[in-house]
Amino acid sequence: xxxxxxxxxxxxxxxxxxxxxxxxxxxxxxQHIGDVEHYESLRAFRETIRDLLAMYQVDTSRLxxxxxxxxxxxxxxxxxxxxxxxxxxxxxxxxxxxxxxCEREAWDxxxxxxxxxGTGYGDDGSIWGGEFFHGSLRxxxxxxxxxxxxxxxxxxxxxxxxxxxxAGFLAQMPDVPDMADAPxxxxxxYQQSQQLLQAGLRTFLSTSVGRLFDAAAALLGFTxxxxxxxxxxxxxxxxxxxxxxxxxxxxxxxxxELDFRPLLTAILNDRIKGRDAAAIARAFQRGxxxxxxxxxxxLCGAHGVNTVVLSGGVFQNQLLLEDLRELxxxxxxIWVNAAVPPNDGGISLGRAAIAAIGAQPxx
Numbered sequence: 001x002x003x004x005x006x007x008x009x010x011x012x013x014x015x016x017x018x019x020x021x022x023x024x025x026x027x028x029x030x031q032h033i034g035d036v037e038h039y040e041s042l043r044a045f046r047e048t049i050r051d052l053l054a055m056y057q058v059d060t061s062r063l064x065x066x067x068x069x070x071x072x073x074x075x076x077x078x079x080x081x082x083x084x085x086x087x088x089x090x091x092x093x094x095x096x097x098x099x100x101x102c103e104r105e106a107w108d109x110x111x112x113x114x115x116x117x118g119t120g121y122g123d124d125g126s127i128w129g130g131e132f133f134h135g136s137l138r139x140x141x142x143x144x145x146x147x148x149x150x151x152x153x154x155x156x157x158x159x160x161x162x163x164x165x166x167a168g169f170l171a172q173m174p175d176v177p178d179m180a181d182a183p184x185x186x187x188x189x190y191q192q193s194q195q196l197l198q199a200g201l202r203t204f205l206s207t208s209v210g211r212l213f214d215a216a217a218a219l220l221g222f223t224x225x226x227x228x229x230x231x232x233x234x235x236x237x238x239x240x241x242x243x244x245x246x247x248x249x250x251x252x253x254x255x256x257e258l259d260f261r262p263l264l265t266a267i268l269n270d271r272i273k274g275r276d277a278a279a280i281a282r283a284f285q286r287g288x289x290x291x292x293x294x295x296x297x298x299l300c301g302a303h304g305v306n307t308v309v310l311s312g313g314v315f316q317n318q319l320l321l322e323d324l325r326e327l328x329x330x331x332x333x334i335w336v337n338a339a340v341p342p343n344d345g346g347i348s349l350g351r352a353a354i355a356a357i358g359a360q361p362x363x
Contacts, residue, residue, distance in 0.1 A: 001025040002356040003107060007058045009049065009082070010066040010352035011075045013092065013120075013344040015229070017041065019048055020348040023056040027102070027352055032345060036074045046078065066090050066348075066355035070121035090351040092120030093131045094141045096311035096342070099350030101137050103339045107357060110136045111307045111335070112144075112299045114292065116314035117343070118159060118210030118229070127152070129208025129312070130258065132295065134303050137357045144303075145295055147207040148172075148257040153196035155204050158211065161225055162218035162232045167193035168203070169215045173261055176268070183271050186223055209288075209314050212260055216284050219267045220277050230313065237317050240285040243278035251291025258295060263287050289323030300332055307333045311350075313343035 002008075008022035014037060019030040030048050034041035053060065060083040067079035069089040079087055090098075097113030113133040122128035123143070130147025152158040152168040159165070163179075163186045170176050171194070179186040196202055210233060217232035220239065226232050249266040252259050263284065270280050296308050308328065315321060315336065325334060340346030 001105070002027055002102070002353060004356040006064055006356070007056075007062055008064045008066060008352050008355045009053070009058075009084070010090075010348040010355060011049075011068070011079055012348040012351075013068060014073045014075055015119075016341075016344040017045055017075065018340075018345050018348050019045070019052065020352040021052045021056060021058070022352050022356060023058065027349060028052065028056070029340060029349055042074060045075070049078075049082070060084055064088060064355050066351040068092055068121065068351075069123075073121075088355050090354050091123060092347065093117070093122075093128055093312065094133065095347045095350035095354065097133055097141060097309050097350065098137055098353045099340055099346045100309045100311050100335050100337050102349050102353035103337065104335065106335075107137045109307060110134070110139070110303070110305050111309045112296055112303065112305050113141060113309040113311070114296065115312040116209040116310075117312035118208055118314075119156075119206075122207070126205035127208055129206065129210050129314075130212070131207065132299060134299065134305065137353055144299060145253070145256045145258070147209055147212065148254075148259050148261070149205050149207050150211070150260070151197060151203045152206045152208075152211060153193040153203050155202060158193075159214065159226075159229070161189055162214040163187060163190045163223050164193040165211050166190070166215035166218040167197060168206070169212070169260060169264055171197050173265060177272065183221075183274070184219065184223075186218070209312075212263075212288075213314065213317075215260075215264065216267060216281070219264065219271060220281055230316075233314070233317065236281050237285065237319050239278045239281035240319055241282075243276065243282040245282055245286060246279065247283050247286070248290045249283050249287035251287045253291070253295050253298065258291050263291075285317075285319055286323055289320055289327055293324055293327035296328060296332070306331070307335060309335045311337055311342045311346070315342045 093115035132145035133141035135141040213233035250262040
């Protein structure tokens, strides 16, 4: 039960969309609707809203509509058309953390929340996806750490082409070899992406851990276009599972940022030396877990918190979760999604929780 008698309609993201309706304190999560960039999914999205409101006889004069903070999301624009008492914009990554707390009805528990995914609109208008928060549902969530920012060429296209994505990460690193040569043999899209970066055309700031996995995939040999979202990251996890754990690449915290440069430098060097790609993938995965775990221990100590929340699509990576549980140990509690998916399919529940509590996100 959510602590409210106010009817709330919480809209999901534009990808993997689902909707949550809160009626008399009970949350009802819709079926998976899908990516609303497709006409049939958008039509199903609108029909689901209509059906939920009718089924539960919602008085729209009392209705609160919670939606994504991105001003151009189709779901956010749809919220403007709905009759309601008021609308609330809820930031994407805070909603991920809130979804876990809502499942446990933990309205006042202070946590360090980690939200790792591919894309979400941040407070500063950049693309977030590697965020650490401190707070609670009732107090709100303050961003306290994030992945070092990269400048990605081509926006959404970088998610489809790992070699385009990695260009943005490597642009910050010195002495990068010619990526057209062996063992990398990047296609011409990489050079075109470099030109975009140099000209400052269609480039977007991002802290996305999802895109970091895409960059690692490109360096490990995934140089084609992905066939579906998350494919490159899944490929990295699959490779890593086939190798024994021997070491972990450095993923240090510097100035409240997780610095990806040592991590990617290690991949570059080991590929040039001819190290087995699966062993490199394992060292990369362990490095991400080790750096994240170190950051969590530091933040929990600094804020006097003993509960960690992990959500966002990256945490569908079971090897990453296994490594984190091992590295963090039993002295910190780890909460993850159970009733809804950790990816964007569960984000509407988190939005509903934040709207129900009435906590205002803080930058």
